[in-house]
Amino acid sequence: MSVQEQIRTLLEEKLDRQVYDTWCQSLELNNKGENLWHIPAPNPFYRDWLEKELRRPLEDAFKQIFGQIPTLVFKVEEGNTPPQAIPTESVTTSPSKTSTDKKLPAPPKPPPPSSPRVPGGEEGKQTKLNGKYTFDSYVVGPSNRFAHAATLAVSENLGNLYNPLFIHGGVGLGKTHLLQSLCHAVLEENPYTKIIYLSCENFVNDYIAAVRGGGLDEFRRRYRNADLLVVDDVHFLVGKEASQEEFFHTFNTLHISQRQIVLSSDQPAHDIPTLKDHLLSRFSSGLEARIDAPTFETRLSILTDRAKAQGKELSGEVLTYIASTIQNNVRELEGAVTKVIGLSALSKRPLTLDLAQEALRESATPRISIVTLGRIQETVAHYYGIKVSDFRSRTWRKSTSLPRQICMYLCRKYTSHSLAEIGEAFAGKDHSTIIYSVKKVEKLMLKDLAVRTDVERLSREIQG
Numbered sequence: 041m042s043v044q045e046q047i048r049t050l051l052e053e054k055l056d057r058q059v060y061d062t063w064c065q066s067l068e069l070n071n072k073g074e075n076l077w078h079i080p081a082p083n084p085f086y087r088d089w090l091e092k093e094l095r096r097p098l099e100d101a102f103k104q105i106f107g108q109i110p111t112l113v114f115k116v117e118e119g120n121t122p123p124q125a126i127p128t129e130s131v132t133t134s135p136s137k138t139s140t141d142k143k144l145p146a147p148p149k150p151p152p153p154s155s156p157r158v159p160g161g162e163e164g165k166q167t168k169l170n171g172k173y174t175f176d177s178y179v180v181g182p183s184n185r186f187a188h189a190a191t192l193a194v195s196e197n198l199g200n201l202y203n204p205l206f207i208h209g210g211v212g213l214g215k216t217h218l219l220q221s222l223c224h225a226v227l228e229e230n231p232y233t234k235i236i237y238l239s240c241e242n243f244v245n246d247y248i249a250a251v252r253g254g255g256l257d258e259f260r261r262r263y264r265n266a267d268l269l270v271v272d273d274v275h276f277l278v279g280k281e282a283s284q285e286e287f288f289h290t291f292n293t294l295h296i297s298q299r300q301i302v303l304s305s306d307q308p309a310h311d312i313p314t315l316k317d318h319l320l321s322r323f324s325s326g327l328e329a330r331i332d333a334p335t336f337e338t339r340l341s342i343l344t345d346r347a348k349a350q351g352k353e354l355s356g357e358v359l360t361y362i363a364s365t366i367q368n369n370v371r372e373l374e375g376a377v378t379k380v381i382g383l384s385a386l387s388k389r390p391l392t393l394d395l396a397q398e399a400l401r402e403s404a405t406p407r408i409s410i411v412t413l414g415r416i417q418e419t420v421a422h423y424y425g426i427k428v429s430d431f432r433s434r435t436w437r438k439s440t441s442l443p444r445q446i447c448m449y450l451c452r453k454y455t456s457h458s459l460a461e462i463g464e465a466f467a468g469k470d471h472s473t474i475i476y477s478v479k480k481v482e483k484l485m486l487k488d489l490a491v492r493t494d495v496e497r498l499s500r501e502i503q504g
């Protein structure tokens with residue numbers, strides 16, 4: 041008896057007559073190498089049903105015969121896909137018209153998916169998707185354009201384009217948001233896609249629990265049968281050898297059968313310490329996309345969106361202040377909006393620059409101690425190719441007025457010196473000159489790209 045026949049016989053014993061007649065009579069099993077079987081289906085609709093109804097019984101049958109569970113891939117056969125990818129009523133009523141000459145029975149109409157927002161169903165240590173993390177709410181700018189485009193492309197073409205897709209970038213820059221957007225988009229298109237989305241920490245914990253509780257078979261069955269495996273923060277694998285090994289095998293099994301893998305990390309793969317070479321080479325075998333800190337403009341858009349979400353509009357002045365105070369972390373940027381709006385609501389005061397400065401004093405001050413007025417003047421002078429004495433001497437040249445104003449702005453922003461003290465450092469100018477300069481630079485930053493770029497570069501340099 042062939043494997044196919046053996047399996048069918050077992051299924052016949054186990055399943056309801058009607059279920060068997062419906063699903064199994066024309067079932068094909070194609071061996072694609074060690075431990076990998078393809079089960080062809082005439083269309084995606086049918087495949088989803090086979091997957092749902094037959095995976096378990098088939099796995100049990102394999103286990104009974106071979107003592108282990110292979111990887112089963114339910115696949116729409118080449119050339120068998122009906123013209124419209126999504127099956128319609130006509131598939132239900134006359135399957136033979138759309139699904140070639142295979143004598144497969146029409147599958148019943150699918151029930152509505154129970155919970156389209158819990159990827160992969162009820163099993164495992166899945167991380168729940170946050171409904172807010174969608175492509176729609178993701179602000180795209182130069183810092184994340186590539187990662188965004190790659191993720192979007194993968195969501196439309198699972199397994200065939202970039203596999204794995206490896207997204208890396210610092211904390212709070214939108215990796216998790218992108219990963220979840222991908223899951224949402226895929227589920228939107230096909231709610232039956234088997235997605236496993238979880239943090240790497242959960243993967244590791246799940247693995248340890250499986251090893252301890254003797255559920256390793258079940259663990260492997262679950263992970264190795266996903267259509268899409270999304271693991272957030274894979275740098276968590278550092279120093280966890282056994283988990284790395286297990287992940288390596290999970291990765292290979294999925295990869296070999298063109299199932300999509302998407303990973304994120306706070307570092308590029310080759311910088312993750314103690315990552316085993318064979319895992320590193322897998323991680324680097326697809327596409328790596330990096331997310332950088334958002335530019336000033338992207339920060340402004342994010343701030344505007346966040347304020348809007350809280351039913352508020354912030355003035356250009358306040359937006360500029362927040363966007364220039366917090367530069368390297370979108371999560372903190374969001375937190376800042378909440379703080380400012382919160383303080384305004386609590387103290388019943390309007391959303392002014394003063395209020396924003398008060399609300400964010402802590403975020404704006406940590407660098408104060410190391411940054412001196414002198415250092416800022418040196419940095420700015422060097423940047424513009426002028427002399428520090430141009431700031432300190434009593435005779436001011438018109439040609440250096442913009443650098444001088446920017447320098448005052450930066451002194452105000454990165455030190456805790458009083459206006460009078462700052463004035464002292466600029467040839468004893470009084471506080472109104474400093475206030476005027478600070479306002480002027482804030483205004484210029486809103487409309488003049490060159491000024492903004494200069495200020496951003498200088499800010500980075502000053503913060504070291």
Ligand code: ADP
Nearest residue numbers: 177178179210211212213214215216217370371
């Ligand atoms: P990471 O996983 O890289 O640490 P997250 O994806 O958790 O960062 O992002 C932190 C917060 O910032 C989230 O609330 C997220 O929605 C938000 N965020 C990050 N980048 C963007 C963006 N480009 N557009 C809108 N929101 C963003």
Ligand code: MG
Nearest residue numbers: 215216217272
């Ligand atoms: Mg994250």
